[in-house]
Amino acid sequence: MSENRLFRRRRWWLASWYTGIMGVILSLCGLGVYEAIVRAHRVNIDSEVKSVAGTLHDSLEPVLKQPGQLTPVAQEVLPNLCLKAIHCPIQRTDLERHRVSEIRKDSYYLRLVDRSGELVAFSEQLPEGLPLLRPQQRWQTLTSDKGIHYRQISLWLHTQDNRRWGDLQVGRSLEDIEDNLAAIRGIMLLGLSITMLIVGASSWWLAKLAMQPIYDSYRQIQQFTGDAAHELRTPLAAIQATIESTLRISQLSDSEARETLQVVKRQDQRLSQLVDSLLLLSRMERRGWLSRQNQYSHSDRVSLHDIVSDVAEELAPLAMAAGVKLITDIRVQQSLEVMGNEQQLYRLLTNLVTNGIQYTAADGKVNLTLDRYQQEALIAIQDTGIGIAPMQQTRIFDRFYRVNSDRSRITGGFGLGLPIAAAIAQAHQGSIHLQSQPGKGTTFTIRLPLKRR
Structure with a gap:
């Protein structure tokens, strides 16, 4: 390091x-x-x-x-x-x-x-x-x-x-x-000296091994601080530029004042969305969210059939506007239920499906599949988008990381959707698995333990 x-x-x-x-x-x-x-x-x-x-x-x-x-x-x-x-x-x-x-x-x-x-x-x-x-x-x-x-x-x-x-x-x-x-003393001193050299070298290596996680965390904090500052600077700079340009106008009409306020409002919403996402991640990581520290007063029985259907219905207009076909495939007749927070599970699917729509070109498609394997529910979000390179797949769940930075900024993303999705899945004792090939699309598979009957 x-x-x-x-x-x-x-x-x-x-x-x-x-x-x-x-x-x-x-x-x-x-x-x-x-x-x-x-x-x-x-x-x-x-x-x-x-x-x-x-x-x-x-x-x-x-x-x-x-x-x-x-x-x-x-x-x-x-x-x-x-x-x-x-x-x-x-x-x-x-x-x-x-x-x-x-x-x-x-x-x-x-x-x-x-x-x-x-x-x-x-x-x-x-x-x-x-x-x-x-x-x-x-x-x-x-x-x-x-x-x-x-x-x-x-x-x-x-x-x-x-x-x-x-x-x-x-x-x-x-x-x-x-x-x-005297010969024994000499041998023991020589052996001790050689042993201390070996111990010293081993200590240097062990110190590196022990401090590596701390150093990685330190670097992540530095990177997070820089990324957060960069994300905050964009809307703040837009607000500052709008205000300065407005102050240069001697006679401000009602329409110009309204337009200025709308710009400030949009940037304020962008800042609020960023802060809310960061606070949500912080609560999850600090308290272990839901099952570890019982952040919520209780866990609800959540029907995955309803969540999948609602997400598909809500995001259908977004997919239609992007020229992407959103297909829902529920492969089990019996209702699949998990214990958790319905709002956050809804956000989990929304983030992944939205991500698939944004990175899929027109005339492409996004498949939302619900299935069951033993005592787990499987939710797969498969798109025909640009895919993710193998070197980028290890960082895809890092905060503020974007596969395509320019496109993410155009769509208004902060690079927090996938980290939040991963945190929600882990909080429900589940996991997210990624499979992707550049140019052939990406598949996110969510595994959630089913409620025991």
């Missing part, structure tokens, strides 16, 4: 809000998923460290005799331990490597601390610069000089006679976990 600046700003506003809200929702969802992944990793790491520490604790505690001292048997249980101030052994046998396989992993370390918090022994893989803290809690997260985080568990050790020996500290590096989480 071709948008003006106001609608484009509104469209940007709607798209921005939708994108922002979706961004917040997706970000919160992504944060929740990320926190769930972090928690799963943390639980898994804690379980793993606890299992390794428990195994070492159960192997070491039965061979401890004196608090803060390691017996040779304890050193055999953990042969890769480095005692404080003593260099660590380098060569290991296959059996030793098997015994200490759990703590020889690069991501694990082990420390033995006495009751005073002094380091007694540690594993070869002890990270540099890892702080030795007196355990205030069972679980701790420490950081080495290289900025690597470690998850550590501290377990009490007791001697064979159940005296407090010190603490067993087992830790695991979180470097691989953090690298994995």
Whole structure:
């Protein structure tokens, strides 16, 4: 749609809000998923460290005799331990490597601390610069000089006679976990960015889709205002010109004054007819007319046979003057009745038949047919006139629209007859269908639900 600046700003506003809200929702969802992944990793790491520490604790505690001292048997249980101030052994046998396989992993370390918090022994893989803290809690997260985080568990050790020996500290590096989480964050941020681009484009399209009916209504209002002003300008200009020409005459005769008043009266009637038609359309659209808001106090039983006959009788002189043959064909013997307003149904048929007569050349004909199909009454108005092009058929029921503007102005039409007819049919739960071919004529078919007996 071709948008003006106001609608484009509104469209940007709607798209921005939708994108922002979706961004917040997706970000919160992504944060929740990320926190769930972090928690799963943390639980898994804690379980793993606890299992390794428990195994070492159960192997070491039965061979401890004196608090803060390691017996040779304890050193055999953990042969890769480095005692404080003593260099660590380098060569290991296959059996030793098997015994200490759990703590020889690069991501694990082990420390033995006495009751005073002094380091007694540690594993070869002890990270540099890892702080030795007196355990205030069972679980701790420490950081080495290289900025690597470690998850550590501290377990009490007791001697064979159940005296407090010190603490067993087992830790695991979180470097691989953090690298994995960093990769996940990168993927999620990239995915969020791509998703937001898609959401932004979708928001722009959805904003257009949502505002299209509003914009169409806005354009219809603009068009209606212009058309109404144009229709009002013609009779007003005629009145103004007549008055100005009359004022230039110094001595105005009775016949000239009467002629001036007649011109003003004709244009006044034209204006009144236009205003009445517009008010009728406005009431129908605003209140839903008749059945929707019960505009009239009650609905009457209306005989379509009588209406068709009356319309044909009233418009016969108009058809004769135009050289058009008006044919009435009532194909059902039983009276067809509908619930509605007789005056408006009469106007419905009058508008359509008049329209057919006006657009049919001399020696042509207009057929007015009444028939029945199941529980509906069918009224067809078929003419042999100029027809309507396919591109114009979609707009034929628009206000002020004319297939032939020049001819409509000559006949005094405003382009409101068909819109009023369509509104009346819809108000009676009916419809109007159009079939037309240029040069071959037009057929309007009215469908109205019959009164239930």
